[in-house]
Amino acid sequence: MNRPDTTAVPPLGGAAHPTGTPDGHGLGGSGDTAVRVSGDTAVRVSGLTVRHRRTTALDGVDLDFGLGVHGLLGPNGAGKTSLVRVLATVARPTAGCVELLGGDLRGHRERVTVRRELGYLPQDFGYYPGFTVREFVAYVAWLKELPGAETDAAVERAVTRVGLADRIDAKVKTLSGGMIRRVGIAQAIVNDPRLLLLDEPTAGLDPEQRVEFRALLRELGRTATVIVSTHLVEDVAAACTEVTLLEAGRVAYRGTPGSLAALGADGHESDGNAIERGYTTALRGHRAATGAGR
Amino acid sequence: MTGWHAPDDLVTRYADGSLAETDAWSLDKHLERCGRCAARVSHAVRAGAAGPSLAAVRAGVLAAAPAPARARRTAPTPGAPRALGGRFTRILWAAGPAVRGTWAGSVVLVALGAVALAYGGGWAGARPLLLALAPVVPVAGVALSYGRHSDPLHEIAASAPGGGLRLLLTRTAAVLAVSAPSLTLAGLLLPSPGPRLPAGPATAGWLLPGLALTLASLVLSGYLGCRTATAVVGGGWLLAVSAPLLLSGGTGLTAGLTEQLSLYFTGAPSQGGWAAATVLCALLLAARRTAYDRLETM
Numbered sequence: 091m092n093r094p095d096t097t098a099v100p101p102l103g104g105a106a107h108p109t110g111t112p113d114g115h116g117l118g119g120s121g122d123t124a125v126r127v128s129g130d131t132a133v134r135v136s137g138l139t140v141r142h143r144r145t146t147a148l149d150g151v152d153l154d155f156g157l158g159v160h161g162l163l164g165p166n167g168a169g170k171t172s173l174v175r176v177l178a179t180v181a182r183p184t185a186g187c188v189e190l191l192g193g194d195l196r197g198h199r200e201r202v203t204v205r206r207e208l209g210y211l212p213q214d215f216g217y218y219p220g221f222t223v224r225e226f227v228a229y230v231a232w233l234k235e236l237p238g239a240e241t242d243a244a245v246e247r248a249v250t251r252v253g254l255a256d257r258i259d260a261k262v263k264t265l266s267g268g269m270i271r272r273v274g275i276a277q278a279i280v281n282d283p284r285l286l287l288l289d290e291p292t293a294g295l296d297p298e299q300r301v302e303f304r305a306l307l308r309e310l311g312r313t314a315t316v317i318v319s320t321h322l323v324e325d326v327a328a329a330c331t332e333v334t335l336l337e338a339g340r341v342a343y344r345g346t347p348g349s350l351a352a353l354g355a356d357g358h359e360s361d362g363n364a365i366e367r368g369y370t371t372a373l374r375g376h377r378a379a380t381g382a383g384r
Numbered sequence: 385m386t387g388w389h390a391p392d393d394l395v396t397r398y399a400d401g402s403l404a405e406t407d408a409w410s411l412d413k414h415l416e417r418c419g420r421c422a423a424r425v426s427h428a429v430r431a432g433a434a435g436p437s438l439a440a441v442r443a444g445v446l447a448a449a450p451a452p453a454r455a456r457r458t459a460p461t462p463g464a465p466r467a468l469g470g471r472f473t474r475i476l477w478a479a480g481p482a483v484r485g486t487w488a489g490s491v492v493l494v495a496l497g498a499v500a501l502a503y504g505g506g507w508a509g510a511r512p513l514l515l516a517l518a519p520v521v522p523v524a525g526v527a528l529s530y531g532r533h534s535d536p537l538h539e540i541a542a543s544a545p546g547g548g549l550r551l552l553l554t555r556t557a558a559v560l561a562v563s564a565p566s567l568t569l570a571g572l573l574l575p576s577p578g579p580r581l582p583a584g585p586a587t588a589g590w591l592l593p594g595l596a597l598t599l600a601s602l603v604l605s606g607y608l609g610c611r612t613a614t615a616v617v618g619g620g621w622l623l624a625v626s627a628p629l630l631l632s633g634g635t636g637l638t639a640g641l642t643e644q645l646s647l648y649f650t651g652a653p654s655q656g657g658w659a660a661a662t663v664l665c666a667l668l669l670a671a672r673r674t675a676y677d678r679l680e681t682m
Contacts, residue, residue: 182678202545202677205545205677206545210540210543212540215536215540216536216537217536217537218536229537230544233540233541234544234546235544235545277540
């Protein structure tokens, strides 16, 4: 990834420059984020229910995700992490059907095939104290059964994409929290996954790094299905092609960041930006509807 | 990355310095991000008037720089010489985290402790105690290197195709490769018991039981999860060794332990039994290999 560029690039010699996004930075050829690709559905869940002891984390959720960057929004405890963990094949659903990349997860062979194409950044992850960035990412490449001949190049590419090329041989434990988060993103993308699941990827990143990260997200979203769980509404606005709002284990809203912002345009709140107001409006609308249904 | 690239005449004029200043600034900005155009510009510069002096400077710098620094400089570029070594090295450091920290420390402690007790303290019980503990050392090593309770990367491993049985077996192999030689060596260093005591089992007698118990804990992990399974197997072994001592009382610790271990370790029937158990566990493990990719319980 390159240095952040907070000013739009001026046109050169009269030629129209294709970069430049509404939020005013032109990294990664992101001018086409508005294009939504549908048809190729990578994730399909129906009636997905996840219970932890007595609490219900997800309650009969039906969702599908295709190519592009999908934001998962919602208050704490809404079920975002539970959904991501099921999609990462790490947690087993209590009930419901999960289909990833065209295969269901019941058979061993399908599970292995899906996992080879999967990238996953958990909300919390540890590391071995002795490992360098290169070793950490290469270890995950080994876990993902990347062919040995491709591993070194893949590791360097992934680390470069998150902007840590100059720290590749540094011990992970010597890095800052934001850098460790980026190492986590590098390990998730080392196998060029078709399905990328990121749970709170921007936690601990400073604003400049977040801008760079969103550019990377948009770039990844062109060739993969990227699902990003976040509580930062501005990440969704800047990087996502679609928003799914979860509340108390149910889908409260689905739409584009634009439609969510439009929802907040005529709200009564004067606080926050349009998409934050849309978020609040959608959440309250859902609460009112489910409350009335009881 | 972007669709736009600088046209050739722009690149040439930028390289020879004849481009208007504002256009040059714009191209500067583009070059920061576009490796392709940057390469074209540097090619144009080297082909231009400044080319010969640039080549001379480069040769001078390379001659002055020490060789290792140059090697390091080229390492991060894609396609550079392989930095992590071959397949074998890769497996070694994938297994490596198994033998780090507390467990490796406790192997050394058990081995050195037994030697110190025998020679420093002159205690004849050191050898039977070492042999009694040895089979649970690799079991404990598995518990401390695999599973959601002890592996900091478990959540990531659980979503990867190689995070199941492949990783578990790699870690187990590392644990056995460290514990088997070091504990056997410590056992050989210990003095044989005096004439008043029974000879006790051969030092290598623990190896097959250790392997069988380790594999048994792997098989059980598929049902109970790694932590519970190793606790059951390790605890079960320690109980099997100590319970008869506690029940019978009478004979001293050293003599009782030696007698008990001889019963478990010595003779063709008992070693044959351990061998059969090892094979059985290996077969069970192979038969249940697909169970290890559901890792939420491991």
